[in-house]
Amino acid sequence: MSDDGRITHVAGTGVPVRGNDIDTDRIIPARYLREITFETLGPHAFEDERRQLNGKHPFDDARFTGASVLVVNRNFGSGSSREHAPQALMRRGIKAIVGESFAEIFFGNCTTIGIPCLTLPATQIESLQSLIEEEPETALEIDVGSGTITAGQAAYQAELPASVREAFVSGEWDALSSLLESNDAISAVHDRLPYITGWPAR
Amino acid sequence: MGQTLLDKVWDAHSVRELPNGQTQLFIGLHLVHEVTSPQAFQMLAERGLAVRYPDRTFATVDHIIPTDESTRPYVDGMAEQMFVAIEQNVEQTGIPFFDRSTGRQGIVHVIGPELGLTQPGMTIACGDSHTSTHGAFGAIAFGIGTSQVRDVLATQTISVAKPQCRRISVSGKLADGVFAKDVILAIIGRLGVQGGVGYAYEYAGDVFDAMSMDERMTVCNMSIEGGARVGYVNPDETAYAYLQGREYAPNDADFDSARQWWTDVASDADAAFDDRVDIEGESIAPMVTWGVNPGQVLGVDDLIPSPDDVEGLERRSIQDALDHMKLTPGAPIAGTPIDVAFVGSCTNSRISDLREAARVAEGGRVPAHVKALVVPGSQQVKTEAEAEGLDDVFRAAGFEWRDAGCSMCLAMNPDKLVNDQVCASSSNRNFKGRQGSPLGRTLLMSPAMVAAAAVAGEVTDVRAMAMG
Ligand code: SF4
Numbered sequence: 231m232s233d234d235g236r237i238t239h240v241a242g243t244g245v246p247v248r249g250n251d252i253d254t255d256r257i258i259p260a261r262y263l264r265e266i267t268f269e270t271l272g273p274h275a276f277e278d279e280r281r282q283l284n285g286k287h288p289f290d291d292a293r294f295t296g297a298s299v300l301v302v303n304r305n306f307g308s309g310s311s312r313e314h315a316p317q318a319l320m321r322r323g324i325k326a327i328v329g330e331s332f333a334e335i336f337f338g339n340c341t342t343i344g345i346p347c348l349t350l351p352a353t354q355i356e357s358l359q360s361l362i363e364e365e366p367e368t369a370l371e372i373d374v375g376s377g378t379i380t381a382g383q384a385a386y387q388a389e390l391p392a393s394v395r396e397a398f399v400s401g402e403w404d405a406l407s408s409l410l411e412s413n414d415a416i417s418a419v420h421d422r423l424p425y426i427t428g429w430p431a432r
Numbered sequence: 433m434g435q436t437l438l439d440k441v442w443d444a445h446s447v448r449e450l451p452n453g454q455t456q457l458f459i460g461l462h463l464v465h466e467v468t469s470p471q472a473f474q475m476l477a478e479r480g481l482a483v484r485y486p487d488r489t490f491a492t493v494d495h496i497i498p499t500d501e502s503t504r505p506y507v508d509g510m511a512e513q514m515f516v517a518i519e520q521n522v523e524q525t526g527i528p529f530f531d532r533s534t535g536r537q538g539i540v541h542v543i544g545p546e547l548g549l550t551q552p553g554m555t556i557a558c559g560d561s562h563t564s565t566h567g568a569f570g571a572i573a574f575g576i577g578t579s580q581v582r583d584v585l586a587t588q589t590i591s592v593a594k595p596q597c598r599r600i601s602v603s604g605k606l607a608d609g610v611f612a613k614d615v616i617l618a619i620i621g622r623l624g625v626q627g628g629v630g631y632a633y634e635y636a637g638d639v640f641d642a643m644s645m646d647e648r649m650t651v652c653n654m655s656i657e658g659g660a661r662v663g664y665v666n667p668d669e670t671a672y673a674y675l676q677g678r679e680y681a682p683n684d685a686d687f688d689s690a691r692q693w694w695t696d697v698a699s700d701a702d703a704a705f706d707d708r709v710d711i712e713g714e715s716i717a718p719m720v721t722w723g724v725n726p727g728q729v730l731g732v733d734d735l736i737p738s739p740d741d742v743e744g745l746e747r748r749s750i751q752d753a754l755d756h757m758k759l760t761p762g763a764p765i766a767g768t769p770i771d772v773a774f775v776g777s778c779t780n781s782r783i784s785d786l787r788e789a790a791r792v793a794e795g796g797r798v799p800a801h802v803k804a805l806v807v808p809g810s811q812q813v814k815t816e817a818e819a820e821g822l823d824d825v826f827r828a829a830g831f832e833w834r835d836a837g838c839s840m841c842l843a844m845n846p847d848k849l850v851n852d853q854v855c856a857s858s859s860n861r862n863f864k865g866r867q868g869s870p871l872g873r874t875l876l877m878s879p880a881m882v883a884a885a886a887v888a889g890e891v892t893d894v895r896a897m898a899m900g
Pocket residue numbers: 494495539540541560562777778779837838841842859860
């Protein structure tokens with residue numbers, strides 16, 4: 231990310247986490263929602279699965295240490311709206327996610343905190359995951375503006391909705407500043423809603 | 433061409449189109465709870481921003497609250513810390529707060545409607561994915577993340593893309609022993625857990641017309657489990673009758689005026705939808721999940737699927753689910769022994785849910801090795817149930833009777849599964865680890881089916897048990 235918040239490129243190595251429908255309870259178990267800050271979440275990403283796999287989860291695999299691009303399958307981030315899930319991944323060092331598809335609230339939460347989530351067809355995800363597993367040191371580079379992902383010699387054309395791409399490239403992915411600009415227009419909507427300002431007499 | 437309710441509500445609340453192409457959408461009602469809000473208040477403070485309309489946000493405590501302990505400070509220090517945080521935040525910002533002392537505390541999606549805060553034609557947001565529940569009244573209601581909670585607090589708006597609209601029509605009638613929970617599980621089973629991504633679901637047809645508000649809430653609640661962030665039913669006389677006389681609903685003098693506005697907001701008869709799905713009500717059986725997401729579901733008289741039935745990654749999903757659930761492919765789901773039975777959660781903890789469960793539990797006896805608990809959705813539900821004597825029915829049958837909260841739906845409080853216990857649950861998520869033990873196994877079903885399983889000690893067809 232540049233100083234003005236623009237996110238145009240993400241570069242680094244990758245980590246594949248395979249499986250469809252990986253929900254946010256699995257990404258960050260509910261017991262970590264008991265913290266009143268996000269700051270300490272990083273080490274707990276995928277904690278229960280990692281414990282069960284006894285060091286065999288990709289997040290515990292030394293070959294993927296320091297990875298910044300997470301590569302996942304279908305409907306990643308389903309379930310709970312907990313922002314703790316992308317916050318945990320971000321604090322673990324994940325800067326972008328590439329997957330076959332994403333659950334909607336998770337996708338929005340990622341955008342709001344500056345993590346681009348790009349999509350590729352299932353077969354290409356499969357090939358990218360295998361490539362990373364075989365050669366974990368492969369340098370990945372994501373051009374957020376064009377959606378091009380290069381992985382060593384390979385290249386993929388990923389998709390990102392135009393509005394989201396624009397938000398990253400312009401540095402306005404955290405919507406709050408633009409939302410704050412429309413002060414008067416907000417008041418106007420507030421004032422015209424009968425359930426707020428009073429029901430017209432009949 | 434006419435408009436859908438989604439179109440009309442969206443237009444009425446649209447502030448402007450943002451440079452990124454999304455809508456800046458005004459949020460008419462904002463609900464907050466203790467778990468997803470502290471960071472939002474913190475972010476607000478860091479940026480030196482005030483709460484723009486404190487009277488459009490309402491707070492309660494539900495997720496972490498113990499349901500078997502009422503003295504403060506709570507034994508659990510982290511729960512106590514969360515309570516102190518929300519108390520300070522509402523105090524400093526002037527947001528109305530329904531804590532236990534008010535008698536109106538409960539699961540946020542139960543108390544919003546109960547207090548009459550939830551009304552047709554509103555936009556409603558909450559840092560909780562089951563906010564779709566409020567769509568039962570013809571509101572556009574959806575879950576948001578914590579940064580968006582911050583946005584709503586600061587501006588009463590969020591940046592959001594307008595979804596497409598899919599009309600799901602369920603015609604005919606439901607059989608005895610088939611409930612709203614079975615309808616939504618059948619829909620998710622058919623369309624899949626990500627079938628609704630990018631869509632709002634409009635539920636319509638005879639079956640929804642005939643449903644009570646409690647039942648419509650059960651259906652809308654689980655829209656998100658089918659991937660749809662928003663689900664709604666057009667408002668009608670059933671909704672108006674529910675609202676009349678509620679604390680925050682329009683008073684009698686205004687009610688006719690409000691009713692007119694609500695009626696106008698419903699989808700036009702010639703509205704255009706992006707997609708339509710038709711289901712026959714008669715085809716729906718009592719449903720039970722067998723896997724680790726709500727789309728892995730079958731009728732109680734069906735057989736557990738086999739990975740050999742499908743190809744590719746899907747095969748892996750089934751195998752993975754069966755491994756976790758320790759179930760045998762090809763075996764019937766009925767007869768699966770259970771260890772725990774949970775009646776509760778924002779899906780099924782309203783008075784009508786408790787009545788259905790009590791009707792099945794009455795006269796039965798939960799076996800000694802099964803732990804069964806009933807957790808009402810709100811203090812008001814609890815009071816009402818006790819006035820009807822439901823607590824006595826449950827206790828006599830061997831259920832624990834608790835205070836209001838989320839409880840074993842996500843097990844942030846002391847109610848948790850242990851090891852690989854099997855839980856028959858009226859909640860909405862059977863994800864791995866959801867009920868507090870990483871190895872825990874959840875079978876989602878209707879409250880009546882949970883009561884039947886509790887008494888029988890195994891998954892049982894409620895149609896055979898109580899209805900005959
Ligand atoms: S009952 Fe469960 S799903 Fe509903 S709000 Fe509470 S934790 Fe979330």
